[in-house]
Amino acid sequence: MNDEPTLGDATAWWSTGVTRIEPGLIELRGFPIQDLIGRAGFISTVWLMVRGELPSEREAALLEATMIASVDHGPQAPSIASARMAITCGVGINSAMANGVNTLGDVHGGAGQQCVQLLRDAQGLRDESGLDADAAARRVVDEHRASRRHVPGFGHRFHPVDPRRDALLDLVSAAVADGVLEGRFLELGLALERQVEAALGRPLPINIDGISAIVYAELGFDPELARGLFVLARSVGILAHAWEERETGRRIKGPLPPPLLADYIGPMTRPVPGEVPSRPRP
Amino acid sequence: MNDEPTLGDATAWWSTGVTRIEPGLIELRGFPIQDLIGRAGFISTVWLMVRGELPSEREAALLEATMIASVDHGPQAPSIASARMAITCGVGINSAMANGVNTLGDVHGGAGQQCVQLLRDAQGLRDESGLDADAAARRVVDEHRASRRHVPGFGHRFHPVDPRRDALLDLVSAAVADGVLEGRFLELGLALERQVEAALGRPLPINIDGISAIVYAELGFDPELARGLFVLARSVGILAHAWEERETGRRIKGPLPPPLLADYIGPMTRPVPGEVPSRPRP
Amino acid sequence: MNDEPTLGDATAWWSTGVTRIEPGLIELRGFPIQDLIGRAGFISTVWLMVRGELPSEREAALLEATMIASVDHGPQAPSIASARMAITCGVGINSAMANGVNTLGDVHGGAGQQCVQLLRDAQGLRDESGLDADAAARRVVDEHRASRRHVPGFGHRFHPVDPRRDALLDLVSAAVADGVLEGRFLELGLALERQVEAALGRPLPINIDGISAIVYAELGFDPELARGLFVLARSVGILAHAWEERETGRRIKGPLPPPLLADYIGPMTRPVPGEVPSRPRP
Amino acid sequence: MNDEPTLGDATAWWSTGVTRIEPGLIELRGFPIQDLIGRAGFISTVWLMVRGELPSEREAALLEATMIASVDHGPQAPSIASARMAITCGVGINSAMANGVNTLGDVHGGAGQQCVQLLRDAQGLRDESGLDADAAARRVVDEHRASRRHVPGFGHRFHPVDPRRDALLDLVSAAVADGVLEGRFLELGLALERQVEAALGRPLPINIDGISAIVYAELGFDPELARGLFVLARSVGILAHAWEERETGRRIKGPLPPPLLADYIGPMTRPVPGEVPSRPRP
Secondary structure, three states, X not given: OOOOOOHHHHHHHOOEOOEEEEOOEEEEOOEXXXXXXOOOOHHHHHHHHHHOOOOOHHHHHHHHHXXXXXXXXXXXXXXXXXXXXXXOOOOOHHHHHHHHHHOOOOOOOOHHHHHHHHHXXXXXXXXXXXXXXXXXXXXXXXXXXXOOOOOOOEOOOOOOOOHHHHHHHHHHHHHHHOOOOOOHHHHHHHHHHHHHHHHHOOOOOEOHHHHHHHHHHHOOOOHHHHHHHHHXXXXXXXXXXXXXXXXXXXXXXXXXXXXXXXOEOOOOOOOOOOOOOOOOOO | OOOOOOHHHHHHHOOEOOEEEEOOXXXXXXXXXXXXXXXXXXXXXXXXXXXXOOOOHHHHHHHHHXXXXXXXXXXXXXXXXXXXXXXXOOOOHHHHHHHHHHOOOOOOOOHHHHHXXXXXXXXXXXXXXXXXXXXXXXXXXXXXXXXXXXXXXXXXXXXXXXXXXXXXXXXXXXXXXXXXXXXXXXXXXXXXXXXXXXXHOXXXXXXXXXXXXXXHXXXXXXXXXXXXXXXXXXXXXXXXXXXXXXXXXXXXOOOOOOOOOOOEOOOOOOOOOOOOXXXXXX | OOOOOOHHHHHHHOOEOOEEEXXXXXXXXXXXXXXXOOOOOHHHHHHHHHHOOOOOHHHHHHHHHHHHXXXXXXXXXXXXXHHHHHHOOOOOHHHHHHHHHHOOOOOOOOHHHHHHHHHHHHHHHHHHHOOOHHHHHHHHHHHHHHOXXXXXXXXXXXXXXXXXXXXXXXXXXXXXXXXXXXXXXXHHHHHHHHHHHHHHOOOOOEXXXXXXXXXXXXXXOOHHHHHHHHHHHHHHHHHHHHHHHHHHOOOOOOOOOOOOOOOEOOOOOOOOOOOOOOOOOX | OOOOXXXXXXXXXXXXXXXXXXXXXXXXXXXXXXXXXXXXXXXXXXXXXXXXXXXXXXXXXXXXXXXXXOOOOOOOOHHHHHHHHHXXXXXXHHHHHHHHHHOOOOOXXXXXXXXXXXXXXXXXXXXXXXXXXXXXXXXXXXXXXXXXXXXXXXXXXXXXXXXXXXXXHHHHHHHHXXXXXXXXXXXXXXXXXXXXXXXXXXXXXXXXXXXXXXHHHHOOOOHHHHHHHHHHHHHHHHHHHHHHHHHHOOOOOOOOOOOOOXXXXXXXXXXXXXXXXXXXXX
């Protein structure tokens, strides 16, 4: 940016390679919108928008299955509860959905992203060291235990075995068998599952974040996009729950049903000292 | 809610008919998640989640086409620009997406919802009065002009004719011809387009909000769900743009490229009066 | 905006009269920031920023008292609960606060704004019709009851009498007695309280939204700014609660303590039909 | 949490020490709200809410000055621009403010927090090693340069010298001279400023984040609360700008004035391949 900016600097500041807009023209990554409407699938369009090219049939099917697996896990999740509470407060459904999406942070929505990163790092370790999958997985597990971090993508506080694990595992395994996917990250994910169990002395199966991460890593998605795709998928559940709450007609829904009040654990009644700081002068 | 609440009141307060969760079990509207993974389409799952039942093949195809048509319209849109700016500020991609979604309010994201409502009201008028489509449409247009409101769903500031209009119109017309849809709202939408042109003396074609509204109304979606589905669709563009911006590595992206500054139009330098209210005492 | 935009159009598009920024210079409404620091009060600065001029000492004191009255009402409020849940999900404290602020919509945060509008409308009615305060208030109450709308600013689901009512009423009454405020809106507010009680046959005292609205109306704030000032005030409680939750170290806090699950009220297990729409082709 | 939860688990899940609510009673940290209204200052109430006790007069004055210094830096900031765009999209002023607040992430709003942490770490280094302030500061600067990280709290892209630096520096220096503050973090901050200049060979003065961090560290605020207090302060500017934009009456304000369009840098028009994945079957 030079010291004498031009009008072109302003339009260049907002330049994009995603969508081209001109009067009467709308193109997504170079494809005229009217040629995609009725011919492309929604998931293929998602892939096109974030990757720049259309996926193959099998790639689209794997992404579609993974996103379906992530649409909802009920109102116990803060993302869903936030959206349900927000829509009772007199905001549009977009703002209720925004609150739900906003809570999908590093802890609530980030395990998939972290697990894709983990799989990539473990693969990098294999590439450098020539270790086999289980040896690389063991080292990763040991490092996490040494630094007291849990390995993202394994175990679930509700489900002994997450029903989404086997369903997606079958699809990704078939895609590997058919040569659609290389299978390096599937191999690593299963090795990690074995090594986590070996380290703990009890099974801690791959969860939805872990199995999604295997698919996303196999499909070549950046770790942060794994979070983005999870947000898209969970937005479906957020919408469905916000809408269900709207239909109840409730107003100002808090976490506890009235007349329940939160327990108070602070100091009891006390007088305000005579000299209160910054008190407005009379 | 009685005066002596029970533990059941707390779980009932959060009751839902969308998703059932038990250890080892996840069901969407009664369908086991593992039976949907790999068999259902994402758009059919969206329909299932917000409507409670799976759609027919043709219904799913119409919803899919309509949502694809809405995924993006470039960074000139505040929703997209907000997400692009937010992700340069050190928040997760979920928070950047939340900011984009949050801006899809009554004015930016609500025209489709308003147009579905308009179509329903106009149909109600026909049911009561027996007016034909054009007569009902004329009355609606006259009422809007009398109260100086624009008719939602018509005209676009960039596009003389929106390329998404014809593409979706062909699909919905074919569905009506095949008896998949009743066609009452398509008929009304086209009548409104004629009456708007007649009233203005120039064409103001159906835009993406209007054609989407026709499809959503024909498919039986509540007006507010039309907004919700638009939010889901536009979230794809929001993600793609947020990700493109992330890859630029920019930090704290404002609307103007540095060193450009906003024009200042307020009072020039002036002294603070000797007696400033509420000034903390020394 | 002409058809050949200039660079000036871009900087004018973002023009502001609030703050002037130049290298080495920051002025708020024309006052150099270094002259305000240490001399102006925070509340006076709030007033300056939204109104354009500094308030008098008494005006600042009234705004300060009203904003203090609004800082918090506990975690039963969705705004507070949303922020507490969000911060356990791995987002920054800014994003947790954003979720809390976002829920302060028309229903949860808008009653004060609506009550300022009501007071202005009632005053307009008096100016036109010459009605006295009680007659104008009676008409307003009758209109609300006729259209089955509750009168904003009266009654509270927890408090028979809101302790904030009397405390603020004393301050605003004293300001009227001293000629600092005209008192028209105080007179109307008390008349509305009488007429609401007369209509219901039981007292429904002015609540925090109503008493705040009286102060904001007397101080000349636009109704929408009443909402904005409430958001600023409640942001203090949102911050305090988000921080308290952060210190608990909880992760992914939902509305119910584990292992509690929401009641499920939807369809029970059912098979997915053989023909599922939009199923990805193998 | 045992396996048989009780109703008390639900109210305990939401327990708080901030605010006590009972019918007819509202207490902040044990102080009846009616005793604070009209006697406490807003900034003292902020302190009370996040710290649990009232501040001294001087402490309140320092916090007040620091928060005033942070209220706004104009619409070039993404936080302000986001709020201005959002309010033109048909959302409430609360949602416009939420979007502004949400952008105050690690990069846009986090430098103060990071600088408080830096000052604490440097002090910990002194406590362990007995190094003097400049020696400790030199080590911190060297470590940052070695890992190619910039030192948070120094330098500004607009201001050669930030006018807020000297104004706040005078106040904090006076408080140290009067024995109100210990001055350890002031000493370290000035040492860091010297060492940054020495390392770069040119001055990179303490900026608003750095001087705020010195005050917050001296006042004993947790680093994350420094971010929270900055969010509260900047919310004032966010409100003022959102309101100014509302008064313009603009609808759907994007970053560029129409008819300006973002530059397009992606692929040009291309045909959709005959076989599009996941295309809904006819």
